[in-house]
Amino acid sequence: MREALHVIDNELVKLPYSATDDEVNNFKKLAKKEIYQCPYCQARLIVKHGEERGLYFSHQHSEACEESRMVDKAEKKYTKQIERESKLHKVLIDIILDELEIKSKVNKEMFVNVGYKAKTDWKEYPDIYVKIPKKELAVSIITNVSPSDDSKLAQQIKKRHEYFLDKGVEPIWFIEKKEQAIEKDKSSIILWDAELSIALKTREDNIWDKLISNEVADEKFFDYFNYPSSFIERVDVRSLYYIYNNDEKVVIKVQRFLKDRVLKPLRAFLVNEGYELPFAEALAVEDGFKLSNPEIESEQRKAFQEKIKQKKESFAEQLRYQEEMRKLRLEQEEEERKRKAEEQDLILKELLEQRKGDKINTELNYNELKRLLKERIGLTQKEQMELWTRHMPKIGINNSRVVWELVIENNCTSFNELRPILENK
Template sequence: MREAWHTNNKKTYIIPQDLTKEEIENHKQIAKKGTFLCPYCKAKLYVKSGEIHGNYFSHLHSESCEESKKSDARHSQYEKQKKSDSSRHPQILAMMFDELDVLSKVYPHLSNSYGYLNPEFTKFIPDISLKINEHIYAITIVTNITSLTDATKAKNIEKQREYYTALGYDPLFFIERSNLGIDIDKQSLVLWASEKEALTIQNADENWMSFLSNLAPVNELQEVLNLPYTDLNVKSIMYITPADQEIAIEAFHVVEHPNTSPVKVHFLSKPYKLNFSQAFKLANDILTLANLQIELENQSKYSEKFRQAKHIYQEEQKEKEQQVKIDTEHKRKSAEEKSRIYREGFKNNTYNTLDKENKVDRLKKMFNSNK
């Protein structure tokens, strides 16, 4: 097992896998002195290390208790689940977990643990299980999306989201930022299928939907701002910076384009970076995952953008209407001219009235002679 109760620090300790030989020996020594206990049965634990299992804790004679066996099974399931992730994943996870540990000291009602330590998860295991009073989250970091891994990852994310939701958890997916792709219009993202499945609706998205509905009717927004012709269901996609940079989160508020391949989504405002203390602020025990002040400023800018675009749109419509009138008048005059020319041609035609009278007289004579 990877976890143990540290008797002096009074908290769960996860044994690192990158220990040096000296550090491993030191862990073994303090374990012999009773530093580590089983979190489940409180038995004394020993430290072992090997090429196959890495660094781990063990009961005396490897006689594990039932709960620790279940924990080992969850960890094995988790390892299989994360097999296709990149080598950067553990580093990003460690930094996120450390940040949440700090927040738990600021917010006593917030607690976090590694997903495999939560016995509720069996079928799928998130990276982190987070609890804020009664509100619970299942957090997953997604890395190493390629053309070869995308389809499988997308299906797994879909299943995970359904599974976590059924358990009462709010699923959150953070995509490694190296997968971010902005389209050439500079107002849309091109997504892997995995990224599409990672879209979620956060409080900030609901605020955007309310804002848009109060700004103008949907069809007017679509015409004026060239928004996708679909329901304006705003969602978030959240990116997390790579492990070699200062950890930060960027959230795009997006509307999906229908029937696009690859998937394309229109983002409503430029994203901004948030450190964890900013992103994980709480509002009614719910993570904000946004800077509310910046969100209000962005919506104000969006209102101004709409006002200017609407003015331009109305002017263009006036020009089009004027052009239609000009074209209609031109067609009317053209039709009149054609009619005049036709009448003139008919008037000057050799087939005149005298010809008609002569033909009538000849017909009468022929008729009378036949009689």
């Protein structure tokens, strides 16, 4: 066993994993004076110390009671369950456990213990088990997520989450802050499978649902935020709780998002920038853990609505600007087309002037006609072939000038406009 009840004040005593020789000897002296006893069978406990297990309690002659053996067996299963976690995992558990134990001393109706000790017969264990009036909570922490184990971890989390629910226990998940990845320019958060699996649905999320539902009816809603929406079948705001050390104190960051993609990359729409909660406030017990600040939530919803208003105005202004630029571009293109047409007419006049004295041939040759038609009406290779094989034999192979004059007289801007004129010639 690793823990025991102090016989004087009935408080749970925790031995440090490592200790100096003097500290080890002192703990052993206390044990000899029968100050420690098993919390299950009340038998006297001794203190042992070894390289593998560190400092720990043991029954005399290692004859553990049945309850203790069940705890040891559960501890081994739990150790295997968390073997993928980082060293920070244990640190965070101890911090949360200490905070909850302090609260349980004030709230006598609150029971707190490590998960595998509270529920030795379970197949899955939370890191911490909490019982309050009318509710049981399973607190778990996720660290050390990597691409190689993300999908497998997500499946394990889903299985564990459903198991807790089947046991009538509400799962509460925290995740290491370093896993958070945000695209600010797209108002989005990119999630691990594991993160999406542990996202919770709280009372505050339901309030956000109502607000977002009124806004997403606008089909341009996500365009305002430059968010690349996938297919949001229904509004479903979820929350994640990131845990980390900030300025030498542990805080929880509350992050809410609108669930979107269920295929990688798992992108979701950020409904707010998130906010930090002091650790003690986040774990305040109401009907479960508080996990939010209603005043901040109200302020952020108001800020969100104001942001939408500003985004709409900015988006409308951008559309007006784009339309003005489009009209200007079309005007410039039309002016350029007219200029080229005038240049082509001038070229033709100059060419005919140069050939006035040529008694043998005063007509355009076909190559010159092709060049002029390409510049004037954008003649394509396919249209050129049609002109040569279908229309020129009827007009006359050497009558290129006739074709050009028809273009000028009818102010043709495309071969489609010229074609019926040629067919009626």
